[in-house]
Amino acid sequence: MPTSTPVTESxxxxxxxxxERNRARVLNAARELFAERGANVSMDEVARHAEVxxxxxxxxxxxxxxxxxxxxxxxxxxxxTYYRTVCRESAEPLEALQMLLTRVGEVEARDRGFxxxxxxxxxxxxxxxxxxxxxxxxxxxxxxxxxxxxxxRRDIAGADILALTCGLTSIVHRRSGxxxxxxxxxxxxxxxxxxTP
Amino acid sequence: MPTSTPVTESxxxxxxxxxERNRARVLNAARELFAERGANVSMDEVARHAEVxxxxxxxxxxxxxxxxxxxxxxxxxxxxTYYRTVCRESAEPLEALQMLLTRVGEVEARDRGFxxxxxxxxxxxxxxxxxxxxxxxxxxxxxxxxxxxxxxRRDIAGADILALTCGLTSIVHRRSGxxxxxxxxxxxxxxxxxxTP
DNA sequence: GAGTCAAACGGAGGGAGGTTCCGTATGCCA
DNA sequence: TGGCATACGGAACCTCCCTCCGTTTGACTC
Numbered sequence: 001m002p003t004s005t006p007v008t009e010s011x012x013x014x015x016x017x018x019x020e021r022n023r024a025r026v027l028n029a030a031r032e033l034f035a036e037r038g039a040n041v042s043m044d045e046v047a048r049h050a051e052v053x054x055x056x057x058x059x060x061x062x063x064x065x066x067x068x069x070x071x072x073x074x075x076x077x078x079x080x081t082y083y084r085t086v087c088r089e090s091a092e093p094l095e096a097l098q099m100l101l102t103r104v105g106e107v108e109a110r111d112r113g114f115x116x117x118x119x120x121x122x123x124x125x126x127x128x129x130x131x132x133x134x135x136x137x138x139x140x141x142x143x144x145x146x147x148x149x150x151x152x153r154r155d156i157a158g159a160d161i162l163a164l165t166c167g168l169t170s171i172v173h174r175r176s177g178x179x180x181x182x183x184x185x186x187x188x189x190x191x192x193x194x195x196t197p
Numbered sequence: 198m199p200t201s202t203p204v205t206e207s208x209x210x211x212x213x214x215x216x217e218r219n220r221a222r223v224l225n226a227a228r229e230l231f232a233e234r235g236a237n238v239s240m241d242e243v244a245r246h247a248e249v250x251x252x253x254x255x256x257x258x259x260x261x262x263x264x265x266x267x268x269x270x271x272x273x274x275x276x277x278t279y280y281r282t283v284c285r286e287s288a289e290p291l292e293a294l295q296m297l298l299t300r301v302g303e304v305e306a307r308d309r310g311f312x313x314x315x316x317x318x319x320x321x322x323x324x325x326x327x328x329x330x331x332x333x334x335x336x337x338x339x340x341x342x343x344x345x346x347x348x349x350r351r352d353i354a355g356a357d358i359l360a361l362t363c364g365l366t367s368i369v370h371r372r373s374g375x376x377x378x379x380x381x382x383x384x385x386x387x388x389x390x391x392x393t394p
Numbered sequence: 395g396a397g398t399c400a401a402a403c404g405g406a407g408g409g410a411g412g413t414t415c416c417g418t419a420t421g422c423c424a
Numbered sequence: 425t426g427g428c429a430t431a432c433g434g435a436a437c438c439t440c441c442c443t444c445c446g447t448t449t450g451a452c453t454c
Contacts, residue, residue, distance in 0.1 A: 212401090212402095213400095213401055213402065215401090215402065215403080216401075216402060216403090219402085219403085244404095244405095249403085249404085250403060250405055251404080251405070252402090252403060252404055252405065253402075253404075256401095256402065256403075
């Protein structure tokens, strides 16, 4: 369900009605095509699918990369929401982490564009920065809790979980085997109960 | 040190002297440029750097991707050799694995083209197939030994190590933090001594 | 050495994809 | 309804990868 609040440009100015409509069409087309085939879809094709000219694409997004990122932002938000729910319901940090990573993998397996963005196959450096910061904050919190309760080893930081997520992403993205098992392996590696001091 | 044995085409036919010379120049240029800047170097640039026409590039390598792979094959061979030495000298499978992964990370950190190939950022599916098969065979052997001696958990196959290596690669490639620590985490996850049966 | 010919070379040009530019259309506000 | 900033479309441009073909050159024979 797309936002019904008035869409604004990054400048904060309000969009003209046709511009708002077109922006939505473009985002929908982008989400659909990128999810199915990854970033390997031409701008012409997105434009055609959205029934819009290429120029309009560039009116709304500075580059193709920005468009792919914008198209996956929704997924990112969904995952963050899910994760917060899990945290509220589950007491055990490692369990919450497992559910998060599994969800990320599932979404990535279904949405190749999202996987590209998370994995950063697209030139720059990973997930959209605000989203990344939000998730990292949550993870810092979680890791802290796990360390306090003694379940997570001490030499880990919240940011490490993000890096490990990127690693998982590349495995999911390349469809090598059953990625769920790798989550278990990494989680076992994060436990503190088998470290010899 | 380049091979001094007569270079032959994949067909097995012997190359003409100028062709052999040019092939070496191209490979050297490719190795240098790709190591430094990843696969993000144009064929024109490689040709200019090798003082050769673009056509010559395509006489020796069918596609750019094939060239990047060929340029990183040497590195792959070095790593395999190193790994075999380690295996001969070290009795402990997990230790050998740690040394292998560390070496892979070090080479990737220094050679972005190699990292692209291992990570498979390049379209198709990972390391050159013969090299991949050789390494996988070694890993199957190693994992078997570790499982027999009880140090490695039972639900792991040799191929899993390759997948995990791809994950590590994407972390190294993106320069996120200190990748060496992630090796320790994964290796701890591979141990059998903390699994509750 | 000179002749012959397959092998190899160079680089212009085809084609695809991302991005820009600008003349035209259109929503918005007075 | 008129004026104008905003937005649109798509041709054109640039950069890449790759192909094609006329020219050059090494290798082998006589």
